[in-house]
Amino acid sequence: MNPFFFGPLDHRLYGVYHPPANSQRHSSQVLLxxxxxxxAVRTHRLQRLLAEHLTRQGVHVMRFDYFGTGESAGAxxxxxxxxxxxxxxxxxAELTLxxxxxxxxxxxxxxxxxxxxxxSELCDQPPDRLILWEPILNGPAYLKELGEAHARExxxxxxxAQRPSAQVRDEIIGFGVSxxxxxxxxxxxxxxxxxxxxxxxxxxxxxxxxxATAPLSAKxxxxxxxxxxxxxxxxxxxxxxEEAGGSALVPPDLLRQLVAASTGGLA
Amino acid sequence: xxxxxxNFGHGDRLTGTLTLPPESSPAKSTAIxxxxxxxxxxxxxxxxxxxxxxHLAQQGFTVLRIDLSGQGDSLSPERPxxxxxxxxxxxxxxxxxxxxxxxxxxxxLAGICSxxxxxxxxxxxxxxxxxxxxxDTHAYPTPRTYWVRxxxxxxxxxxxTLHRWSKRILRMPGASSGAKPAPTPMNDNPYGKPSKAExxxxxxxxxxKQVRLQIAYSNGAFWTHNYQNQWRDAFKDHGAVARVxxxxxxxxxxxxxxxxxxxxxxxxxxxxxxQFD
Numbered sequence: 001m002n003p004f005f006f007g008p009l010d011h012r013l014y015g016v017y018h019p020p021a022n023s024q025r026h027s028s029q030v031l032l033x034x035x036x037x038x039x040a041v042r043t044h045r046l047q048r049l050l051a052e053h054l055t056r057q058g059v060h061v062m063r064f065d066y067f068g069t070g071e072s073a074g075a076x077x078x079x080x081x082x083x084x085x086x087x088x089x090x091x092x093a094e095l096t097l098x099x100x101x102x103x104x105x106x107x108x109x110x111x112x113x114x115x116x117x118x119x120s121e122l123c124d125q126p127p128d129r130l131i132l133w134e135p136i137l138n139g140p141a142y143l144k145e146l147g148e149a150h151a152r153e154x155x156x157x158x159x160x161a162q163r164p165s166a167q168v169r170d171e172i173i174g175f176g177v178s179x180x181x182x183x184x185x186x187x188x189x190x191x192x193x194x195x196x197x198x199x200x201x202x203x204x205x206x207x208x209x210x211x212a213t214a215p216l217s218a219k220x221x222x223x224x225x226x227x228x229x230x231x232x233x234x235x236x237x238x239x240x241x242e243e244a245g246g247s248a249l250v251p252p253d254l255l256r257q258l259v260a261a262s263t264g265g266l267a
Numbered sequence: 268x269x270x271x272x273x274n275f276g277h278g279d280r281l282t283g284t285l286t287l288p289p290e291s292s293p294a295k296s297t298a299i300x301x302x303x304x305x306x307x308x309x310x311x312x313x314x315x316x317x318x319x320x321x322h323l324a325q326q327g328f329t330v331l332r333i334d335l336s337g338q339g340d341s342l343s344p345e346r347p348x349x350x351x352x353x354x355x356x357x358x359x360x361x362x363x364x365x366x367x368x369x370x371x372x373x374x375x376l377a378g379i380c381s382x383x384x385x386x387x388x389x390x391x392x393x394x395x396x397x398x399x400x401x402x403d404t405h406a407y408p409t410p411r412t413y414w415v416r417x418x419x420x421x422x423x424x425x426x427x428t429l430h431r432w433s434k435r436i437l438r439m440p441g442a443s444s445g446a447k448p449a450p451t452p453m454n455d456n457p458y459g460k461p462s463k464a465e466x467x468x469x470x471x472x473x474x475x476k477q478v479r480l481q482i483a484y485s486n487g488a489f490w491t492h493n494y495q496n497q498w499r500d501a502f503k504d505h506g507a508v509a510r511v512x513x514x515x516x517x518x519x520x521x522x523x524x525x526x527x528x529x530x531x532x533x534x535x536x537x538x539x540x541x542q543f544d
Contacts, residue, residue: 001342005270005272038313041308044307044308070314070317071309071317076314154520156520157423157424158424158489159419164525170526171525171526174315242312249306
């Protein structure tokens with residue numbers, strides 16, 4: 001596990017490169033694209049363990065933080081969706097430079113999956129596999145979800161006289177957001193997303209969420225060559241809760257499914 | 268202000284982020300250590316450690332944010348120790364490394380919950396740790412704590428509270444079935460709670476070693492610590508311990524989960540840090 005900064009001095013991003021186990025090394029790499037805000041905190045442990053599982057199977061893995069998030073440079077409010085989309089491209093270039101791998105998978109979680117789709121549209125060499133774990137496909141609906149989570153998670157009965165507003169203004173559970181971020185999120189729609197990949201676009205979500213992705217699967221299959229695959233998950237993640245809230249940080253079934261999807265095995 | 272990734276400790280298994288003050292401002296000789304709160308990696312809950320480190324660096328401090336063994340981006344130890352001893356070992360490794368690569372002479376630590384307890388345990392064993400800002404460490408309610416709590420419940424939920432109390436008094440069947448249970452304190456602290464006398468003895472030991480202390484309680488501790496002079500009242504029979512500076516942070520919750528809470532938390536740590544060279 002090698003943590004490092006990369007990118008230009010005024011836009012330094014934090015990355016962690018997980019080299020593959022020597023005995024199993026092969027020419028595949030996986031870039032993990034994290035979700036937003038509290039969801040990124042919530043899944044940090046899972047992403048690390050996922051990386052460690054993959055390296056044991058000979059895969060190069062890199063985790064990273066978008067600008068203005070986690071360990072990367074920048075304040076919360078400096079992040080925008082377009083900047084984070086470009087950060088994925090920068091992280092991909094950094095990982096490829098280190099590994100020279102021939103086969104690439106991007107695994108995006110929630111908003112990270114959406115950003116991975118957006119980045120795939122701009123990438124000269126799109127990834128072979130695009131794994132979308134519960135992607136955000138409707139910006140206004142996600143903002144509503146985040147606003148409700150903010151009102152719920154920041155309200156302490158008895159301590160606070162009233163519940164905070166569920167309208168997102170400049171923060172979401174302690175993570176600042178800008179007007180530009182809000183505008184881009186309001187404009188986010190599945191109709192504007194065109195995933196690009198060479199081999200497979202894999203959608204991980206609960207079975208009941210399958211129908212929402214029909215337009216994406218149609219676009220994916222229209223590309224020719226790439227197949228759309230849905231992997232149903234039975235694990236419901238409490239995305240916005242405090243990490244110590246009592247729910248499992250690393251559900252074993254989910255970890256197994258993510259490893260299998262990343263390595264091409266059947267879940 | 269610049270940030271660098273550090274690997275240190277036995278086999279370089281530990282990871283931290285070093286935030287250095289701007290070259291234009293003279294660096295202070297005290298470095299500040301920030302660490303995990305519960306299981307959250309070193310950026311801290313809601314990225315508070317990153318924001319705090321950058322804020323303190325602007326004031327001239329060298330700040331190291333640390334992932335303890337097995338947490339965040341640090342590897343697990345080859346030879347694990349007890350939870351408390353491992354934290355002490357890790358923090359000492361951080362201080363050793365910082366003293367090798369920077370001219371800092373002493374250390375302060377700002378810790379939340381389990382981070383606060385790690386700070387106390389380390390300062391008791393290592394002379395280099397000279398100051399502790401501790402939020403939501405152990406709390407010892409007094410009779411007034413229960414009174415304040417009851418009055419707040421009555422004020423905010425008068426009918427439900429009266430209904431609950433009357434059921435209790437009358438010992439009616441199902442007295443607790445319709446009532447909201449008391450909030451469960453966040454379970455991110457593996458330390459057991461020492462008796463008041465044991466905790467007072469630790470604090471007294473720190474005072475004897477001339478460790479500077481600032482104890483803060485967030486509104487997340489409301490159920491067990493909820494008025495300004497509670498510490499003084501709770502430790503009134505423990506001499507100088509009762510006079511340790513304490514602060515009630517009513518606008519801050521246990522994990523600083525709003526930007527407003529983060530501003531208040533950073534202001535509290537900054538005020539404490541102004542004492543250091």
